[in-house]
Amino acid sequence: MLFNPHKLGVHKVLQHIPLNALFDIPYKAALKKAVNIADLRTIAKARSHKMVFDYLDAGADDEISLRRGKDAYSELEMHYKVLSGLKPPLDLSTKIFGMDVDLPFFGCPTAGNRMFHWEGETAAAKAAEKFGTLYGLSSLATTGIEEIASIHTGPKVFQLYVWKDRELVKEVLAKAKEGGFGALALTVDFTWYGNRERDIRNDFSIPPKYTLQQTIEAIRKPAWTYDFLSHEPYKYECINTEVPADSLAAFVNSQIAPEFDWKDAEWLLGEWNGPAAPKGICRPEDAKKAIEIGFSSIWVSNHGARQLETSPATIDVLPSIRAAVGPDVEIIMDGGVQRGTDIVKALALGADAVGVGKPYLWGLAAGGEAGVTKAYDILKVELDRAMGLLGTGTVEQLKKEGPSLIKRRGASARDYPDQYAPSRGYGGGIV
Template identity: 35%
Template sequence: MKDITCIEDLRQLHKRRVPRAFFGYVDAGSYAEETLRANREDLQKIKLRQRILVDISKRDLGTTVLGETIKLPLILAPIGSGGMQYGDGEIHACRAAQAAGIPYTLSTMSICSIEDVAANVDKPFWFQLYVMKDRGFCKALIERAIAAKCSALVLTVDLQLLGQRHADIKNGLSVPPQLLKFNNIVDFITKPGWVAGILRGKSRTFGNIAGHLPHAQDLASISGWVASQFDTSLNWKDVEWIRSIWPGKLILKGIHDVEDAREAVKTGAHGMVVSNHGGRQLDGAPSSISVLPKIVDAIGTQTEVLFDGGIRSGQDVMRALARGAKSCMIGRSYIYGLGAGGEAGVAKAIDIIAQELSVTMGLCGINKISEIGPQVIAE
């Protein structure tokens, strides 16, 4: 990791070390990838205002999110199939996040189960929930998160149906991978480290689902069940139902419209994540950073607004905070690190962004996260 200087370096290393199907799952977006590109391009269009001769000797990246003290304004976002990027990937990512003093969010579609992660880390983590048609299963998932002492529930609200991701179809993505397909055999032979790590992992299927559905005893039936469970009837009343079960902090992830943000506030959720699912759902939607200020202006301080969508650097974090976000989620940035080097790779990704943010703050004349606002943008 000593020669890694930026997130793109981790991306390139990830691409070399992980089979194309799993790299493509992380790297690609839906359809023509217009929204995926817009997330990055619109962040880069925001220019920062350089300041000089300001005492910046006491810079501090610490802040709070939902009342929790964290060492920098960053959260590891929920990513499905993390354990197929690196053996026991979710455990390694959670450990790296906790060592860095920031939250980690476990996906419903993780390879390691809630219980696996809880048994192998020192502190509570966040859990992300997909609401499926089988409400009994959803209730059981929430109860398992409660038993594991998860400190926040992140409800994803923008996946009532799945946007097509061309890369996944072309690469024949499956969990576990189809080992006997010729293209996969050739790909895996060139990545023996990845194969060995996956084989050592605790699970090679969806850990939160396997073993908890009596009618789904093998991979084919589990995958078929998941595909049938996207719920197009999901609505605001379901948020009320979840709040009746979950006693802790609730965050709604996938808010991308001012009207929806106002409705989200009415639910009493403790926070929301402005997100377009990383450009993996509605292609042709605006970038997350372009809608962030409108949402912040509309709801003021009624709830905490987090940001997700295209963060690849500390400069990007600065841009999002300047536009009104309380903190930022990263997905691809840390998964590139996970695929590149497990826990050390995730730690490297976090450190890269932290160091870039610290330098950026200094060159903008900022000492505290709370000082970051519109004044750091060069208009």
Template identity: 40%
Template structure:
């Protein structure tokens, strides 16, 4: 073969000199973004996102539950054109996907929730702000965003809890998601070992791990101090972390859900490890749907993988109630599996946080782009051309 012919076959890509761009370009799936996030973040910060409760049995089982399922695709289905849009709580979404709420988001990257909201808007997906978010309800609504939801932790301070519900309504949040799996906080041993507790108790090893990530700290030091504005209406930074530890109330019950249902006029979801009986009770109480979740394996260890609950919950609540599933979603095929089993959508937290840690807003774009591409390809390979068809044909497509 002549040199000119070799040059025509082998096109060398010029090296990318910008570390952030290079880091994202080398990540071809969510696991790749996870590796990039580990390299870019201090160890305690990465472990906070990556870890789970106690022995992390649920953390591993969530992933395994998706991977043990098998598809049975339809052949010769004519899949040149596919429509990946979905209806979630009566509104159109570019994918059957929701960006789940996460706490301490500005700890992962200084751009925090505003970067995630902007990326979600570009992707045409709903994004839920957490009560433990580091951006206020009003500030996020005032930044570039698409469909916003608010995830509510019912706290000891019921008056402040009611104020949060009202604030979300005033600022146009499209849905309220009540988390019911945090009566007490789970025991996350990685955080305990790293000293990332409330209040923080960092050890020398953790401090050394933090010190070798100067880029991370330059961003953090040039940004405003991190607080939890929803907890105390914009309290001083000193109260922020301490207040988070005392917010949760183990006495919450179904009466609290009924009170919030009367107060909140928009779509209402219950989020937690709900079995069929609790899901039915939620719908009977006027809730519009459920988000099946074990908090990504971060609360009750050894709890059931939410994907394994989807079919039974759907059978119990009927076709009209909204069912969303999270915990373990790392691939577009996981989203397809969720819909095929009966969910309206899947939700991701760690998947976009890995992107945020690896490259800020551009990293979230990368994560959502990967998931969308994988989902559309899975649809085509399954032989379906719409999300509605995937849902209808689901029982025949999954073993």
């Protein structure tokens, strides 16, 4: 341990010396030229402390699920219609948790946004407000519920972990309701903390431990470092403002309740008494059970491939979950989405709305609110273009006709002898 600049009051001096804009000149220029989400990732990597970027970028163990989650979309073809008579602009509006939104995608609730850029969750909330879509706030956010409520006046969902302290849960739920959050997402795939080996190698902590290794890396990334040093240290504002965000893994492991079960979920639904979804569903039977006990929606997710290694790509399990719960239950899906075409495929195969995580966080790390806005704009343009080329003018039409438009690429009969036997005439939608 070297020293803690925040405890020495360095931020109180540096906040009066506005060098942020100077350090950010090259990244702002790069942001203007960015044409896709991959460009935002490149800028975020160049600007961010290595420990911070790897925390955002990584998956569990060997990151097999992380790669598969993205690659799974490339195995799906869009069999487009022609001469559809569509006239721009297309209608991208829909409902999420029964609330009207202008886009069928939104930024997933994610922890500790201020570690990526000092604007943190406020940047993401402002972008979501600008685009008229849902905003999701994590219970491990570094910005408070009241501040977010003052920024984003539209539909909001609050994400909750399965904490041991039920009084804490009640207190957080009450604050979320007062802040205008109309829906709840209970994270159910996080009862153990995933093995994120990049974090271990980097000695990840929030904030940095000021070791020699972390200090050298901070010197290499002056834009991120000056942001960090010239602002107040982060805290978990939605849990307890007196708890410093010193170690995410240690904090979660001390507070999480692995024994939380379906009966506990029923209790939680009674306390919330509103639209809610279990976030992290992978199996059709779990989806059916969730609806039976009172959840209004299903959230298909594998926690960004950051928990159980070799868990399936969410786009691959989505159709079976749709089949299990029927056509009328709302399904939200996230995982591996980095293109507007990915969003189209998810909507076509059973999702009512699509969450994105890494894309907007890369934007945040690259340039604060401007970066998040850029991420939304890229995905919106790509979504609009893909729907137009596919021949679907509305989200509802896309969902209705989707199974006939999206097909898996041809596979070897040797690998799939039953499904792809010549007598079956391969070419239908995903089953």
